[in-house]
Amino acid sequence: MTHAHVTSTGLDSRKLAFWTFIGSECLLFGSLISTYLVYKGRSVRGPTPHEILNIPVTSVSTFDLLMSSLAMVLALAAVARGDRVWARVWLAATAFLGLVFLGFQAYEFTSFVHEGLTITTNLFGSTFFTLTGFHGGHVAVGVVWLLTLLVRSFQGKLGPDKALNVEIAGLYWHFVDVVWIVIFTVVYLLQ
């Protein structure tokens, strides 16, 4: 893909499109989070968030995701300066931390199911699993994206001229991270 075009704003079109996409995603998660809040405390039976949410464990996974954002920043910097080794290390680290987060989520979901909370149990279950599931889906897409970039790097096709590809993946990754901070605050901390 060439970027010989001079655009009207000077911004790369793909980046601009991606910002628009993120704006749209804000409304998507906004609707999910609003629904969670509207339905908070309206379940007619348990388990309730208070009984089941494990803040210490989720704090660890939140920290893990935050660290992945840091790794993402370092990955972009490495790609931009043409440092292939560190680019691979940090891309792999970001994807790995993303996978760890998904692991935490899988653990959380299964333990909730064992404790009697499924997506059909009550309103809390429906809103919680849908909201965090949507987020988890976004993380999963991000991991696949990062692994794709990693493969491209090993193929020698991720030079500094392709830094924008990594930057856009980074935008996505940071966005997903920020959304998690909001979810963590709204769902876990503000019970």
Next chain:
Amino acid sequence: MRTLTALALGALMLGAVACGGPYPQSTLDPAADFGSHIDELFRWIFWFAVGVFVVVESLLLFVVVRYRARPGAPEPERVHGNTLLEIGWTLVPAVILILIAAPTMQTIFRTDGTPPEGALEVDVIGHQWWWEYNYPELGITTANELHVPQGRPVSLRLTSRDVIHSFWAPRLGGKRDVIAGRTNRISFTADSAGVFLGQCAEFCGESHAKMGLRVFVDDSVTFTQWVAGQRAAPPSADTLPDLARRGWEAFRLIRDPASNSCIACHTVQGVSGGVLGPNLTHMGSRSTVAAGALPNTAEGLARWLRDPPAEKPGSKMPRIGLTEDEIAALVAYLQLLR
């Protein structure tokens, strides 16, 4: 051409309005305070709308006639705008809207359904596709035909057992949605006696069109009689004439499947306690069957009993396969439940 067309259209429509009627569900002929408040407000807004309509469409017609291209005319002046004019046509509509908004706000609070002092409370429950009415103060349960006293405030508490419905008796006032899990209110005081038609106004499934309702506004004597009638116990089985007694037996019969039995869904006080269908304790006193689908005559009842889904698509009351003898007996019995 345009004017002629407009005139022709207007004439045709006025003709059509004149041919029809009377309009028993007209919103323009209110018979209760709720309806009157809305009607006054609507007429106020309507005349502003007519004014704006006349001004704008006349301007449009004027421009079209006056500025049609003429051969050899000079190129028009390239005007790009005029700030003063534009401020003007922003402000004028704003003023009109304020003139509409002020009485609107006032009417919102007058028609918000807050029950007036001494109102007769009625719980209205929407079902697919019929209405249940409970009068807690009077201990009466009935269906589809609401009786209210003339001149006394009435407050309806609306909720639904299934999907969303909307209670609408246009001559008495506006509609309010009937929503499971929520309670809405309509309050009105009817000022003239009579029968007022209405129907469900929120699409509620296959037979939405056949979810009619009737509001009987009774003068105080009639209302007292009606209340007394509704509170009276139904005739006991041993006083029933022979045919009706066989109807009573058919009513009580446990059929196969059991859900096909009358008593599985219907209450007749002292006989059965079903709650899925309308309470039939005083079925004979109503004027229609199945939320207005049929007249409550021997023939109408028989048609209904023979094949409910044919009269009302999707009806929750199935085709039971009653024999003609059973139907005749049931009709005789139900007509006696006055």
Next chain:
Amino acid sequence: MAEHVAPAAGARSGIWSWITTTDHKRIGILYGVTAFVFFLIGGLEALLIRLQLASSQNDLVSAETFNQLFTMHGTTMVFLAVMPLSAAFFNYIVPLQIGARDVAFPRLNAFSYWVFLFGGLFLNASFIAGPILGADSLSVAPDAGWFGYANLTSRAYSPGFNVDFWVLGLQVLGIASLAAGFNFIVTIVNLRAPGMRLMRLPVFTWMTLVTQFLVVTAFPVITIGLVFLMFDRFFGTNFYQVSAGGDLLLWQHLFWLFGHPEVYILILPPMGIVSEVLPTFSRKPLFGYAVVVYSGLLIGVMGWGVWSHHMFSVGLGPIPDSVFAGTTMLIAIPTGVKIFNWLATMWGGQLRFTTAMLFALGFIAMFVIGGLSGVMHASPPADLQQTDTYFVVAHIHYVLFGGAIQGIFAGIYYWWPKMTGRLMNERLGKTHFWLGFVGMNLAFFPMHFIGLLGMPRRIYTYGPELGLDSLNLVSTIGALLIGVSILVFAANAWWSLRHGETAGNDPWGAPSLEWTISSPPPAYNFSVIPEVVSRLPRWSRTQMRAIPDVPPEPVHVPGGSFWPVIAALGIGVLATGALLHTLWVVLAGAAVLVVAIYAWAFEPFEV
């Protein structure tokens, strides 16, 4: 796959070239033709509805069929006709108006079209899919109304496939709209020719931009509402379950948060079209360009603050009702401003009554009526008598038929020569207009009375005691007349393609950039990228540099790609799998989608 050549527009032919095309002009034509076919289907549904209601206690169709007809009529006209007809113009005209050679993401553009097509086919397949799905009727079309209020849409009250088609089809169509939204925002913001400042953009392009912002913000909201509904129906979640504590108003809020911006998504592009057509045929620039643009922006922004006016009868309480009444009335101001600016545009002009101009004038005349009835039900107490009756049906048809559809026809007659190189027949065009104009007023004006006299909408039958037989008959006659007018249009289009007079670059003496190039434009649009020096390039005293007929140097034209259609197919398969509750079909669809996305991403495609 890029070709560094400058072929004539028609040189690349054959069905495969259409399937793989990434040319915005061809995609525009695909959108237009497809949407017109759906418009005909939606129109037939409307005619059946009107025939059923021509007299009381009519039994032309059953209750079940009637409910499917009005649900599909609404869904089709909103999502499969008016939106994509506007999209046809976004595609064809916007790049030409801003001096670009294509949209920002040509393949994404093709993808949008194919997803739209498959979504539309998916929805309409429900009319004949009954036997395949083991249902006892031929048609299992959606039947819960176009705004599908919960909990009528729940499995308990709508057990069949009908609502499944609806909930899945709308999600598929949402993807198409969102993808197009991102694409056109970037195209308009980023691909403007040098000198094409934002305040030089033609108003149609401006309204497209506002519309796309509404699309990318409104569609996620309904997507979530639909996801909840889908989860409720497929997995037994509790979002719209009253017994679990769910609130049925959640759906209404989510739907109308989307639904009201959607109204502006439908009406702003036709307003843009009218703002192009009126100046051209008045030989005067648009009066108060900036005000028209800003009022459009304002309508877009305010469109987010009025959704609960669709819910005045649900019992939100007097305070919210008052607030939403206020915001709704406010939105009438920028709308009124547009009307007056259009009138002032014509004032002092030299009006030429071409068919396009007649439709633009018809838009103003009819939209005023729709706007005024809109102000009436902006007043919550009045709305308590009007909502869910034929009065509201009259209102939406004055806005969406008198407004949007007439605006779109203005656009078709205006840009047809640009798209096809041939003029349409003016006599047939005027016949189309007048038949449609009379038909529309016969069909929709009586509906005001029908509603005020007590007829709710969405009833398949009514009793003679309502006294509404003759008004309903008039309305049905009007609807048939509209049907005839559409046939006249189709005949005109067919005639023009064969015998129409050659149009030349600019048959109208129009001011904007698209008229500087040949009709139809070459694949590369502009032989050299124009330098824009004024808002009305062809009317301005400062002449822009002429655009040569032959490119001075080879122009780089993107080639085709079949990955967009494959990716779209993957989405179609995925939705079908979900409908059938068959995991392997879902996975197969997802696999096709993933493969297509990867192939797409790594395809050597130069923009």
